[in-house]
Amino acid sequence: MGAVLGLCSAAQLACCCGSAACSLCCSACPSCANSTSTRLMYTLMLLLTMVVACVTLAPGLHDQMKKVPFCANSTALVPSNFKVDCDQAVGYLAVYRICFATCLFFCLMALIMIGVRSSKDPRAGIQNGFWGIKYLVVIGGIIGAFFIPEGSFAATWMVFGMIGGFCFIVIQLILIIDFAHSWAERWVSNYEETQSKGWYSALLLAMLSCYALTLTGIVLLYIFYTKPDGCDLSKFFISFNLILVVIASAISILPSVQEHQPRSGLLQSAVVSLYVMYLTWSALANSAGECNASFTGDKQSSFDKQSSIGLVIWVFSVIYSSIRTASSCSKITMSEHILAKEGSGGYDSIEGDGGEAGRDETKVFDNEGDDVAYSWTFFHVVFALATLYIMMTLTNWYNPSSQLSKENAASMWIKITSSWLCVGLYVWTLIAPAVLPDRDFS
Template sequence: MGAALGLCSAAQLACCCGSTACSLCCSACPSCTNSTSSRLMYTLMLLVVMVAACVTLAPGLQSELRKVPFCENSTSVPVPGSLKVDCSQAVGYLAVYRICFATCLFFVLMALIMIGVRSSKDPRAGIQNGFWGIKYLVVIGGIIGAFFIPEGQFASTWMVFGMIGGFCYIIIQLILIVDFAHTWAEKWVSNYEESESRGWYAALLLAMLTCFALTLTGIVLLYVFYTKPSGCDLSKFFISINLILVVIASAVSILPAVQEHQPRSGLLQSSVVSLYVVYLTWSALANAPAECNGVSGAADKSSFDKQQVIGLVIWVCSMLYSSMRTASSSSKITMSDHILAKEGNGGQGGLIDNEEGADGGEAGRAEEAKVVDNEGDGVAYSWSFFHVVFALATLYIMMTLTNWFNPSSELSRENAASMWVKITSSWLCIGLYVWTLVAPAVFPDRDFS
């Protein structure tokens, strides 16, 4: 299915190159709705930006640039004339800030343009669902222009925006992860109840035990590497309080009152949420004071560590999940129905099956137009809010790649503000999850089904 969605997204990208390319590519692709293909295209754009930002952090890139003739302090044969460029500005954390600055502004501009769009019949729908070549050129031009911004207070000022935006995206990511946990458990429990197969029961048990085992292992490692027998009291407090909170949340998930209103809630959701809370705790402690952050000596500013890699993997998964997923019953509790796309007017949220279409006419049109318009009577998601989320996601990428600290500061992971941002988000994660458990019991008159 992932390959099919990739082909669908590639087909829409090819459509910007001309009718011939479009017909040749789209004829080999499965049909899909424009609400899905557009979201995948913007996700692809953000992935490309992330790769470009990662390239600027590649170890040894700055020394390699010194071999370029037109760079200042070049070790190769210099070019004639006075054309010299400070190539050091093209690498490192400051380069990541510039790339993400331009990309974030692009999504903010798109959010402003899409305010008030109600259906694909709006003249602005073409801007949302097409002109991909122009959009990429705008983003590339913006990134190039961002490198001409004087350093001055740019880094320290943009870091504040990055921390606020990154925190907001973490909250959105929390909602998606909680929704994923509920959806996963509901699906597997439903399969077990329908088939009464021991295989599904074993899979549920194995997944739950694996997540809890990883959670416990993470807690132990945090105590080992991020605390000391004497000192690091704040780190000990963070680890201990989060351990207590995940135990409480797990206990709440199996209370009789909760099971009465949500018979499919259980320890599988709790284990997934607990594992993510441990990751957030680890990420927060990485910005603790030097003697407590588990880092010995100075690290290379342009290298990647495990925290960055895991953070980016979680980000990619959440972005793909939000792009391909449509809102379901669990979304009413997790509030993710404001983030995920609603089902299309024809009940189609993703790929269109030409052989089993709603009727012959729809199937015939799907064969001609591989990207089917399912938003003629109303948008499947808020286009403006979608771009706001992607702007925040860009800031989250920026802060993750730069380890949440000012690139112009001394080479240190210490950042008290970042530590509190991430530890607070871990508490919000547990609070949000507990709310999804108790909400049906607290408000029995509301329909959460």
């Protein structure tokens, strides 16, 4: 029994403080590739950061902080020289500080991993192990961020947040388009192989549901975000995006497109159309007060409906990028740098007797011995941008030091531009094989 506990403790110590892979921590973990387990661990780190940031926005937390003895606004009997301003530990400014430290961590990891070609590089241990030390670094960075003088910190960091958040929206568009193509290709393939009416009905139902939700969203946008006399910009955004999704849907079923991509169809167009309508709604939620159904003129709550949906889509995108392997449509959407390549590298056992034989017995096997399955540097850049996006989403895309109003022209234009980019990227995935016949998109 003691030997078993000793072996378990040694494995956990190797995982937390050494370069061993994370699947050594628990014998109950399923066998998986080293590239997958590493990305899942970074995803867990990012999700925990999001949870902590959300906690700082919890209603009533500001009042509860007054009961903490060392807070400056507390009535507890603590020497004045030990008291701090706990107001900075809650609210939007706290979200900025938490995400600032987390973003710097991923930027540092991106710099360290520049030029890594395989897991044989000495820096691979830093990428795949030392998880306990990494979490301590992030926690220490977050604590240190709360000592940054407020000054112009929020206003300056907001500019970085706007730019980084927009960049992640573009990456999120690529992931959603890749998901739409993969989903449709899988179900069409199942239908072609089985000739089952069940798969055909599922395809039809999913497509009609997405289009029905899109149409419902358009109607609601006209009702709540426009007026008969005025709100011309809002009317333009809704109408223009409606025209774009109709054009994209028509292109997806053109004979020339079907010739090069026989599995392309209206299901992908329906998913993209629904996401474009969400982006339109999100943009209009930051429009001028007289045309904004969510604007009341009073102090806004920490979360609203469009922010909550944005968080759900963000979580889906991050998890999807961690467990998804690149497909043929990834070559069109340029997402092979985000998603792991299928069959990449050699398989070397990390635990077991090694090689292909050890792969069946080991908890984690190294699939990057010959070549990395994804760009490690770009992966950390994406997660740094994801941190900035979640920061801007939780703070409703405005400076926490400003008046808490839903009106934000910069955020509105970022989101509406993103919706146009989404349609443009999707249309490119449809016409690229026909426009560039010399390139292999198979």
